Amino acid sequence: MVRINENFIKIPATYLFSEIAKRIARHKLENPSADIIRMGIGDVTLPLPEACVEAMIKAAEEQRVSETFRGYGPEQGYDFLRRSIIENDFKALGIEADEIFVSDGAKSDTGNIGDIFSPNNKVAIANPSYPVYVDTNVMGGRAGEPTENGGWTDLIFLRCDESNGFVPELPAEPVDIIYLCYPNNPTGITLTKEQLRLWVDYARTNRAVILYDAAYEAFITEEDVPHSIYEIEGAKEVAIEFRSYSKTAGFTGMRCAYTVVPKTVMAFSESGENISLNKLWLRRHTTKFNGTSYVVQRAAEATYTPEGKEQVRNLVRYYMENARIIRQALQSVELKVFGGINSPYLWAKTPDGMNSWEYFDFLLKKKNIVCTPGAGFGSGGEGYVRFSAFGDRDRILEATERLVR
């Protein structure tokens, strides 16, 4: 009799986005003329950079004739893209091309990375956080059983709240795998080099691995904020880094990302042997994946051309100006707001002790504005909502006027 992976049925169904959709639909039904502005979604809105469109069309044309047609590419990504990545972002950090694994998305990579680890590892995850970290560890058998407050018996949740400025403290008990995401989704917070160094040192001392999600690094505007964990000494021994073109270059519908697995990052076998995670991930990547679409890799490569870089910079600048406007508006109505300086996300404390959903309802019904209830990112998000700077400038200005009104 065929048996399911029991862990799958432990995961509570996610109602966040369907519940948001349901409440919007009800509000619209009751107020057919309501002009609703969506500030909740983490999806980009500006079109793809011209350089990427052009590169993609050129690549599509190559597929038209035998002479330039390309079939299977290398699972780890084409050399042209891996070399561009190294040249532009990682050369100074000593990362090499065979430590780069091109993929179809950071969601896939942060989810699939669990394949190479034992179910017996102790995993630490920030609360609140991107739900994929928790859900994929549940699926992989590392979470234990669900608890009453939405937690899991075997996961270590790193508390992030106002008292620690949403910067998690080192865990009190030893952990083996640590998920860090900076600039953070959902709080928009970043770590300084000094703060990140604490984690790298912790991982080195405890022979732990850091899974560092840097999908939002392009939005960093301040000086002392590391773009890559490899800016920290010793990180190449303990950290895997996830990067993505999704938010940086408007690739959410294109699907391209990459993961950096330095050959010096080790984990241990039961017999105590040191095993290079680069070798294990290569095995996983070449066995369960067949490469990212050629035309998409050409589009990603185009982000490193002079025009591409300029166009990407303009996208980021636009969204960060949105973030500045939203931040100012939220502050002017005396909401406590975090993030939005090195991140497209703003994390606002709900006023008057409202919970996430109450404030969501208030904004929807009174202002026709949609945000994301913080509780959707874990119990640590209760009492907060997330605003996103992805959106049309005019609509953002209209929304901020409504907020202030």
Next chain:
Amino acid sequence: MVRINENFIKIPATYLFSEIAKRIARHKLENPSADIIRMGIGDVTLPLPEACVEAMIKAAEEQRVSETFRGYGPEQGYDFLRRSIIENDFKALGIEADEIFVSDGAKSDTGNIGDIFSPNNKVAIANPSYPVYVDTNVMGGRAGEPTENGGWTDLIFLRCDESNGFVPELPAEPVDIIYLCYPNNPTGITLTKEQLRLWVDYARTNRAVILYDAAYEAFITEEDVPHSIYEIEGAKEVAIEFRSYSKTAGFTGMRCAYTVVPKTVMAFSESGENISLNKLWLRRHTTKFNGTSYVVQRAAEATYTPEGKEQVRNLVRYYMENARIIRQALQSVELKVFGGINSPYLWAKTPDGMNSWEYFDFLLKKKNIVCTPGAGFGSGGEGYVRFSAFGDRDRILEATERLVR
């Protein structure tokens, strides 16, 4: 201390393709003027159908402007593609759109499907077979330990050899998960409806699940050969089917496939509950995957237009004429050959008791022809080599002349 998934280090390193490359390189070094013809590779060679190129360029143009720009799409695939799939291939079989999951490749899907099953299932796999089935079950902890003859203690290998015409017999001991691939890679064999019905009935009786890899269905030319397992009564209770645009429409570098998971396919929880695998796969697909590239899905959709269909038919016809030519040549030199009638693969018995690698070397050194040694597909492939019909007609004709000479 962070621990690896121990199963990963059990898998022996695969030397097949690197060993082939090494032997070719050595031969070239010794014979610099050798005109080598590659007939081993399972990758397409004809360019992408015009209709797909045009659709992709149109989609790329849409990404250029805000009005038509698309960000995140549904993880399961866009409605336009899922509806086209149903309309063209599955309507008559009673499959519905929410039973279709669009992905980036059948390799990903056949590999990742293991996520939703318990490690305690007994798995049956044909020998020889596509190596991904075995390797991903090793990774998922369902294979046990490697044995001396290249097998695994916990896997049931279904013997396929000349004595049974490469059609596996039902397993003697009960199994829970059965991998079937028809038209078969590497043997090129297909099952009749009657033969496939035996497996569906077995699965229904034993409450097992069939993972049916139909990546090569477009190459079927004969009447009584099922294109989909759902042509067999009752299959919708026990079978998941994998389809791909890779070989059919030249998408090996584009990356698009889909998996059919009928809502009626059940597996069982420890407490004996019936669990719909559609629900579990939806959970997996939406948690660890973020959709196939929009432009690629538009290209896939174009294979269902009248022009697209005609162009795909022409591709298939071209390769199948290649297959016919190769088959005839192999037979004319009195090799025993299987497949090549409903499949782009031909499976030839090596002459004079040579093993796979000996015959590989013979063809390389004496004829400057590259094939794939059957032993690369498991111990059951020893004594055979695989020829592929993907290739340029002139080169195939030249190769067959050399074979016959």
